[in-house]
Amino acid sequence: MESAKILPRADTAARNKRILVAFDFDHTIVNDNSDTFILSLLDTPLPEEIEDVRGEKGWTEYMDAIYGHLHSLGISTAAIHQHQERVPLVEGVKEFLEFLSTNKDIVDCAIISDANGLFIPWILEAHHLLEVFTGRIHTNPAWIDDTDRMHIAFYHTNTWCELSARNICKGAVLRRLCYPNAQQEDVPSAAEELLKPLDDGCLYDCVIFVGDGQNDYCPSLRLRPQDFVFARQRFQLVNLLKKNAELVKAGVFTWATGYDMLEKTKTIIKR
Ligand SMILES: [Mg+2]
Structure with a gap:
């Protein structure tokens, strides 16, 4: 160049x-949207209580709840990383x-x-x-904790x-x-x-x-x-x-x- x-x-x-x-x-x-792109990692819709977070608390809290959901399903942050590289x-x-x-x-x-x-x-x-x-x-700011769960804050x-x-x-x-x-x-x-x-x-x-x-x-x-x-x-x-x-x-x-x-x-x- x-x-x-x-x-x-x-x-x-x-x-x-x-x-x-x-x-x-x-x-x-x-x-x-790099946030919603991770939803294509899921085979099933988000549970209703997570969808509720979006309206009740806001977008950042909603994303944090999604990271918790992915973690509870055993999806590693390495898998999330690899997936996001395809955006x-x-x-x-x-x-x-x-x-x-x-x-x-x-x-x-x-x-x-x-x-x-x-x-x-x-x-x-x-x-x-x-x-x-x-x-x-x-x-x-976003980070990965000792249990391999991703977090996000304001x-x-x-x-x-x-x-x-x-x-x-x-x-x-x-x-x-x-x-x-x-x-x-x-x-x-x-x-x-x-x-x-x-x-x-x-x-x-x-x-x-x-x-x-x-x-x-x-x-x-x-x-x-x-x-x-x-x-x-x-x-x-x-x-x-x-x-x-x-x-x-x-x-x-x-x-x-x-x-x-x-x-x-x-x-x-x-x-
Ligand atoms: Mg934009």
Whole structure:
């Protein structure tokens, strides 16, 4: 992919132009929902008491109950790992990520996702893409206990943002990635700080947020006029952005494949 490398113009290189490309994961990098993909490991429907967890407690608790169910059926985490490696990528996304990775001197890549800290690395590693995101995967923590049961917990407890889920406000995470002295996730911040859009203090000349769903709407609204939201065609985010166009400051680019995003990003790097 060496030939894909784009050299920044001399003037922009001189002032260290930097770009952040922050990705959602499910239906953005992978062409499926990595959470529900594990259900195809089961031959029988989930017991009703597990289905109830979803409505009564929420999605993260529901996923944790599913991991408990798989464990009770004797399905090992090695089997889950092997199964998850089959989650397919969106067409052209591998090529897009490889392109970004050859332009590391100006581009940082991050993931901000409501999936989890086991599935994302397992899937990326299977496609030799894990190192594109070294140190920049922000998602719900997941782990395997001594009995070989998988667990998941909230990324943080969102009490400030009505647009986002209880367990992750992607806008707050995006903001933290863009400021060197921003609060860490385990340090409580004032709600007004967590709700701020990006501004002049941002580390990046341009931020690109790539997503498809409802929980990608909050980070999209944080972006500045020089930034871009790459919204997947025919998914919910596009409709939300259209319906609320007056709230969106960033450029909106809709895409069907990773190749579309690759071409658009080349023009952004060159400008
Ligand atoms: Mg998604």
